[in-house]
Amino acid sequence: MTGRRLFTVAEMTLRELLRRRAVIGLLLLLPLAFYLIRRDEYVGQSVRSLFLGIGWAVSTAALFSTIGARSIEPRLRMAGYRPYELYLGRLGGLWTLGVLLAAPFLLLVRLDVAGLNYGAVALAMLCVLVVAAPFGMLIASLLPREMEGTLLLLTAVALQMIIDPATTIAKATPFWSSREIGTYAVDHMSSDYLVRGLMHGAVVTMLLLALVATVSSVRLRRRTHLRRA
Amino acid sequence: MSAESWLWMLAGELRRQGLDPGQVATVVTDARNHLRDSAEDPYQTFGAPERYALAVAESLAGPASRGRPLGPVRLEARGISKRYGRRHVLRDVNLTVRSGQIAAIVGANGSGKTTLLRICAGLLSPDAGTVTVQGRISYSPQEGGTMPFLLPDEHFILVGAGEGLPRDRAKASGRAWAQTLGWDDVGATPARLLSGGTRQKLNLVLSTLAGADLLLLDEPYQGFDRGAYVNLWEQLWRLRDEGAAIVVVTHLLNQLDQVDHVLDLTEVAGG
Numbered sequence: 390m391t392g393r394r395l396f397t398v399a400e401m402t403l404r405e406l407l408r409r410r411a412v413i414g415l416l417l418l419l420p421l422a423f424y425l426i427r428r429d430e431y432v433g434q435s436v437r438s439l440f441l442g443i444g445w446a447v448s449t450a451a452l453f454s455t456i457g458a459r460s461i462e463p464r465l466r467m468a469g470y471r472p473y474e475l476y477l478g479r480l481g482g483l484w485t486l487g488v489l490l491a492a493p494f495l496l497l498v499r500l501d502v503a504g505l506n507y508g509a510v511a512l513a514m515l516c517v518l519v520v521a522a523p524f525g526m527l528i529a530s531l532l533p534r535e536m537e538g539t540l541l542l543l544t545a546v547a548l549q550m551i552i553d554p555a556t557t558i559a560k561a562t563p564f565w566s567s568r569e570i571g572t573y574a575v576d577h578m579s580s581d582y583l584v585r586g587l588m589h590g591a592v593v594t595m596l597l598l599a600l601v602a603t604v605s606s607v608r609l610r611r612r613t614h615l616r617r618a
Numbered sequence: 619m620s621a622e623s624w625l626w627m628l629a630g631e632l633r634r635q636g637l638d639p640g641q642v643a644t645v646v647t648d649a650r651n652h653l654r655d656s657a658e659d660p661y662q663t664f665g666a667p668e669r670y671a672l673a674v675a676e677s678l679a680g681p682a683s684r685g686r687p688l689g690p691v692r693l694e695a696r697g698i699s700k701r702y703g704r705r706h707v708l709r710d711v712n713l714t715v716r717s718g719q720i721a722a723i724v725g726a727n728g729s730g731k732t733t734l735l736r737i738c739a740g741l742l743s744p745d746a747g748t749v750t751v752q753g754r755i756s757y758s759p760q761e762g763g764t765m766p767f768l769l770p771d772e773h774f775i776l777v778g779a780g781e782g783l784p785r786d787r788a789k790a791s792g793r794a795w796a797q798t799l800g801w802d803d804v805g806a807t808p809a810r811l812l813s814g815g816t817r818q819k820l821n822l823v824l825s826t827l828a829g830a831d832l833l834l835l836d837e838p839y840q841g842f843d844r845g846a847y848v849n850l851w852e853q854l855w856r857l858r859d860e861g862a863a864i865v866v867v868t869h870l871l872n873q874l875d876q877v878d879h880v881l882d883l884t885e886v887a888g889g
Contacts, residue, residue: 393779397776461762464777467755468827615740615750618752
């Protein structure tokens with residue numbers, strides 16, 4: 390039963406997003422702009438910016454999808470869904486969307502840039518979209534109004550772009566992992582970068598998921614004043 | 619057209635429908651109060667005066683359940699109080715609804731009708747009081763409750779999965795319920811492109827998809843035309859006769875003869 394519910398929520402999340410064709414176009418445009426903006430200067434930086442663009446696109450999709458679902462979630466809860474079925478199902482849909490968004494860019498990099506570790510590029514893309522979906526969901530859970538959520542997301546991504554990745558505080562930013570894996574993929578640095586990136590991505594994802602779970606479970610909890618006869 | 623002109627035409631139409639002067643005065647006063655409180659356009663809220671008058675006349679002629687044996691208590695709200703800041707919206711409100719009953723919650727705008735219904739549904743915590751329910755609850759919100767880019771069938775599948783309905787059964791059940799509300803062509807139109815009335819029908823269908831022992835409806839007829847409005851009440855009476863307990867938040871006080879229990883929150887607040 391849980392599996393079918395998870396699949397149904399994931400499917401409907403994906404259908405809802407894919408039906409917004411203009412939004413999908415803009416979600417593709419965002420990473421493309423990040424990629425092209427410094428393409429002529431230094432291709433390594435261009436690829437790392439692409440990862441950030443994918444992260445931003447998926448986070449934004451997650452933000453709006455989660456805010457849009459707020460009005461139907463109480464109904465779904467009453468229909469029998471458990472909170473974890475709702476947020477994990479949504480996450481599944483968003484991760485699938487992320488893979489669909491990232492796939493053409495992986496192909497673009499493969500065709501446009503020679504001499505990269507393409508497996509690591511794919512891994513960095515996967516890492517950034519895995520982090521981005523719960524990140525956007527968390528912002529939407531904490532700031533359920535679209536403008537506030539968008540501004541916070543903008544702040545987080547802008548900070549990620551301008552901060553020196555070597556500093557300690559950079560490690561507290563959500564997409565630091567993709568930068569590390571990206572450096573491994575582009576500059577052929579030691580595997581320490583890869584391991585650090587993967588570790589960071591896993592920890593941040595788990596942390597974000599735990600926070601999303603907590604906020605969602607509180608919001609969709611069974612109220613104590615309601616008793617069953 | 620001004621609200622007073624609309625009310626004047628409504629009075630004429632009500633007289634033409636054969637309502638006695640007392641009933642006409644009550645209906646017009648209720649409508650005037652509602653329009654004054656809400657500052658809404660009468661055409662958007664009630665529709666054309668002749669249609670609204672016809673709907674009122676038909677609802678006054680509808681069946682009531684008085685005299686029939688009642689079933690077990692499905693909803694018992696005791697001592698419900700709620701305030702927002704310093705403002706008490708609900709103060710020690712009680713409501714009991716049994717299987718086979720329709721209860722109406724009425725009151726002026728801001729009197730706490732929707733708040734009480736959300737508390738009964740378990741979506742909002744009261745400051746004091748308890749709600750005891752028996753059986754499967756279903757809730758239809760006044761607005762929202764749908765996904766703008768999903769098709770009606772996809773809504774049926776999504777809600778149906780929570781209730782354990784297989785896809786085909788959820789779709790069949792949703793379409794069958796839609797037909798009872800005069801919505802024959804469910805089609806492939808996303809919810810955002812449905813008219814206000816049809817979206818509200820979708821909202822209602824989702825509430826009744828797998829059957830409910832306790833149905834909580836917040837102004838379920840918004841945007842309905844006369845035919846849909848009559849269909850809705852016929853379905854509610856049928857569900858009641860089949861044993862459902864139904865709570866309807868309404869501002870159409872003329873319906874009150876057709877329900878079994880009325881909770882006027884204006885009186886509660888005033889008392």
